[in-house]
Amino acid sequence: MATMTAAQKRDRARAEYDAFIKACPTNQLLDRISDKWVSLVVSALAPGPMRYSDLSRKIAGVSPKMLTQTLRSLERDGILVRTVTPSVPVRVDYELTPLGSSLALLLTAVKDWAESHFDEVHRARELYDTQPAG
Amino acid sequence: MATMTAAQKRDRARAEYDAFIKACPTNQLLDRISDKWVSLVVSALAPGPMRYSDLSRKIAGVSPKMLTQTLRSLERDGILVRTVTPSVPVRVDYELTPLGSSLALLLTAVKDWAESHFDEVHRARELYDTQPAG
DNA sequence: CGGGATCCCGATAGATACTG
DNA sequence: CAGTATCTATCGGGATCCCG
Numbered sequence: 001m002a003t004m005t006a007a008q009k010r011d012r013a014r015a016e017y018d019a020f021i022k023a024c025p026t027n028q029l030l031d032r033i034s035d036k037w038v039s040l041v042v043s044a045l046a047p048g049p050m051r052y053s054d055l056s057r058k059i060a061g062v063s064p065k066m067l068t069q070t071l072r073s074l075e076r077d078g079i080l081v082r083t084v085t086p087s088v089p090v091r092v093d094y095e096l097t098p099l100g101s102s103l104a105l106l107l108t109a110v111k112d113w114a115e116s117h118f119d120e121v122h123r124a125r126e127l128y129d130t131q132p133a134g
Numbered sequence: 135m136a137t138m139t140a141a142q143k144r145d146r147a148r149a150e151y152d153a154f155i156k157a158c159p160t161n162q163l164l165d166r167i168s169d170k171w172v173s174l175v176v177s178a179l180a181p182g183p184m185r186y187s188d189l190s191r192k193i194a195g196v197s198p199k200m201l202t203q204t205l206r207s208l209e210r211d212g213i214l215v216r217t218v219t220p221s222v223p224v225r226v227d228y229e230l231t232p233l234g235s236s237l238a239l240l241l242t243a244v245k246d247w248a249e250s251h252f253d254e255v256h257r258a259r260e261l262y263d264t265q266p267a268g
Numbered sequence: 269c270g271g272g273a274t275c276c277c278g279a280t281a282g283a284t285a286c287t288g
Numbered sequence: 289c290a291g292t293a294t295c296t297a298t299c300g301g302g303a304t305c306c307c308g
Contacts, residue, residue, distance in 0.1 A: 025252035026245040027173070033244065034168020039161070052270055063302050068271060078258025089269045090308085099254055106247045110167065111160040113240045118159035120233055124212025170281095186290055197282050202291060223289045224288085 032077065037062060037070040039107055042096070045080060046104045049095035079103055166211065171196060171204040173241055176230065179214060180238045183229035213237055 079100040085091040213234040
C-alpha cells in the first residue's frame with residue numbers, strides 16, 4: 001500500500017481543490033465565457049433578436065448540434081430567452097436577457113483588454129520564439 | 135460528388151470563419167483566459183513570485199505536465215517571467231510581468247461579474263430545471 | 269424550419285515513470 | 289527540485305439520420 005500514498009494524497013488534494021472550484025462562482029462562469037461558441041452567440045445576439053437559421057448563418061462554422069447545445073445552456077443560465085412561434089414552419093427566436101447583455105458587456109471588456117495588449121503578447125511571442133533553445 | 139456539397143460549403147465557411155478567428159485578437163486571448171489552469175496560475179502569482187514546487191502545491195490538483203505547459207505558454211506570451219537560479223538543487227522562480235498583472239486585473243473583473251451574477255444564473259438554472267419537458 | 273439521437277474521431281488532459 | 293516522455297482515457301465536437 002505504501003506505493004499508493006503519493007497518488008492518494010494528490011487524490012485528496014484534488015478532491016478539496018474540486019470542492020473549491022465548485023464553490024467558486026468565478027470558475028463556473030469562466031468556462032461558460034470561455035466556450036468558443038458562447039462568445040460568438042452572445043456577440044451575435046447583442047444587436048438584437050435572431051432566428052435559429054440566422055444564427056447558424058451568421059456564425060457560419062457552427063454545426064447544428066453545437067449551436068443548439070450552446071443555445072440551450074445559455075437559455076438555462078438565463079443568458080437568453082427562446083421564443084417559439086408555432087407558425088406553419090415553426091419559428092424560433094433567441095434574444096439576450098438583461099443578464100445576457102451584461103455578459104456581452106463583460107465580453108466587450110475582455111475584448112478591449114485583448115485588443116490593447118495583443119501587440120504586447122505578439123512581441124513577447126516573437127521574442128520567445130527567436131530565443132535559442134537554452 | 136453531389137452528396138458532399140453541403141458539407142463542403144460548411145467547410146469553406148469554416149475556413150473563412152477560422153481566418154476571422156485567427157485575425158481576431160479577442161478570441162486568441164479569450165481561450166488563454168478561459169484556460170482552467172491559466173486563471174489559477176495567474177491568481178496564484180498575483181501576490182508575488184513563487185517557485186515551481188510552491189505552485190504545484192498551491193494549485194494542488196495540477197499534474198506536472200499541465201503546470202509546465204501552462205507556465206511555458208504564459209512565459210511565451212509575456213504574462214510571466216521564468217528565473218532559473220543554478221544552485222545545487224536548481225531553483226526556478228515564476229513572477230508576473232506588468233502584462234500579467236493587468237491580466238490578473240481583468241480576471242478580477244470577470245470574477246466580480248461572476249460573483250455578482252452567480253445567484254441570478256443559479257436561479258435561472260433552477261427555474262429551467264423545474265420546467266416540465268414541453 | 270428547428271431541432272433530437274446516435275455514432276465516431278481527433279485533440280488533449282492527466283497519470284505514471286524516468287532524467288538532469 | 290524541476291521538469292520531460294509516453295501512454296491512455298476522456299470528451300468536445302462534427303457528420304448523419306430522423307422526427308414534429
